[in-house]
Amino acid sequence: MMALRKWITSSLVLILGIGLILPTMIWASEAEQSGTFTMKVSSQMPNQGDTIEVVIHAQELIDVYAFEINMAYDPTRLTFIDAKSDVPGFSVPPLVKGTNIQIAHTKIGQGKGLEGEQSLFKMHFKAIKNGRSDLTLSSVKLVDSKLISNTKLTNTRTTLTIHDPYHFDDLDSFDWAVEAIEALASAGIVNGTGERQFSPGAAVTRADYLVLLMRALGLQGTDRGEPFDDIEEGVYYAQPVTMSRALGIVQGDESNQFHPKASITREDMMVLTDRAMRVSKHLTVEGDQEDLTAFEDNAMISEYARKPVATLVKIGLVHGYENGVFPVETTNRAQAAVLIYHLQTFIKVKN
Template sequence: MFLRKWMKISFVLVLFISWILPTTSWASEADESGTFTMKVSTLMPNQGDTIEVVIAGQQLTDVYAFEINLEYDPTRLTFIDAKSDVPGFSVPPSVKNSHIQLAHTKVGKGKGFEGEQSLFKLHFQAIQNGNNELTLSSVKIVDSNLGNFTKQINAKSTLTIHHPYAFDDLDSFDWAVEAIEDLASKGIVNGTGERQFSPDSAVTRADFLVLLMRALGLKGTVGQPFDDIEADAYYAQPVAIARNLGIVQGDEVNQFHPKASITREDMMVLTDRALRVSNHLTLVGDQSDLTIFEDVSLISDYAFASVATLVKIGLVHGYANQVFPQDTTNRAQAAVLIYNLLTYIK
């Protein structure tokens, strides 16, 4: 009975901390005592890892109950649980959007604890690549005489979450992360530097063709070389094989323009031809497959069937009701197309 009574009293006290006294401050020596810290188990977790966050107090005086407030990014981290090793009773965590509130009280008569104490251990799971700022915003303390004070902390830790195969420059390319990670793990795409993918950089005609040939594993005999490709260029052989297979044709003066940025419609044309040469595609799209796009008139005649076909089979989706055929292709878009292509042929 005695324990049950104090449990009820302590629960009321925690509620008192959280809701009744948010603007009240008691003048006391405790108002100047105590420091609070936040320790994170790792600042560079991999996607899927569990992260432990320890909130601790130092130089504490008569702490009977306490409330802790934290901020985090729920798109990058998933809150799992929180537990206090302090004897007493904890209120279930309150999690609203990006805010977490924790509260705990001792049970029974007597003074609160003093000195150094671990207050709460929280666990999160890293769910999305990118930077996440975890902030210990405030700690509210109630002593055994019901005196209370709130300390504004604003202690921040920045976590950089990444996949083992991810790059550090994909924060603005969430739609492409899965494709880039998968292709990188298979050696189909490479970075441009140490953990850099340069997703917004334009893709040249030669580089896209090399990527396409590598992804489909296309091999063959070397065809007639183009006049604007040096024999020792890293892309010379793949381009020559692609020409012999009928994937590329060049222009009227026997040039391929390997270093020119490839347009989205040319990317689709080469992909369409490669799929047919490798016997992965027989369907042909038409006008009805492009009705949702408002810029169909911008598609070149030679590319129209290829664009319609890739839309029909789900390799290309466009965005903002447009397919942007004349825009140049960036590395992220090329990776997504190749990823969709490999998914399709499976």
């Protein structure tokens, strides 16, 4: 069986390659007339995770004994699964290199090749990332029963628009945060900034992170505590901030100001998270200096934030990136969502 398979593979390679060696002048006019090609896609607006079928169809075939198809695709948005032909004969395993896929098939035995209309291949892809993605049928090489070959440059193109099946369309560059953002959106903990927009790279204010934290932990408390001088009565974050002050999560500065509209730093985000988890009795352990040694920038962590940051690292809520924890950088919406998501996962596992 193995020997037969090797013979068939060798035969197909010979058939597809021999046209480069043999003269083609005698049959050139007939070979050039053979074949026009179309590409039909099962869905041009698939959801991320969907399987897409692409059918390569031929018309006006004249004595086609073997054929080779070259396809260009975007491997960052599509994963190639397989290619199958209903034409009797044998297919060579697909050759996938970079953005190109080459598939080939030949009939077996004596006799004339395909005539007229025929589905040549059915290819399957998985949509893995939302956005626009082109599929291009670059060329089709045909070989007739006399082993005369002709390559047709088709450049037939179709554009897919892959949609995230959830809430937001602007998470392309934030793959690491998609699961967290979508889960929190489904639970009503985070909201978008516009129609199917989350603005993952936008900075998070101190007030907004506190609102998110209180909502995620379901924290309740009195709203009759001392108000901050820089928070207007009736704004959407006034009650959560006042509640968190009564619970000891926030303190404000010496001027009795909270600075609600200032962007929150990564270390302050971790400090507030640590305090809120302790108030809600979800956190009892404490980290230490040893938990920070993996980060090359750990000396930049403020003294008041060192223990909270170390604690969140210790329990796995914070992992950092590029060998750093970047304590004084501004927190963006994606980072805040990931921390809240990890927090909720930690609580579920613990309980």
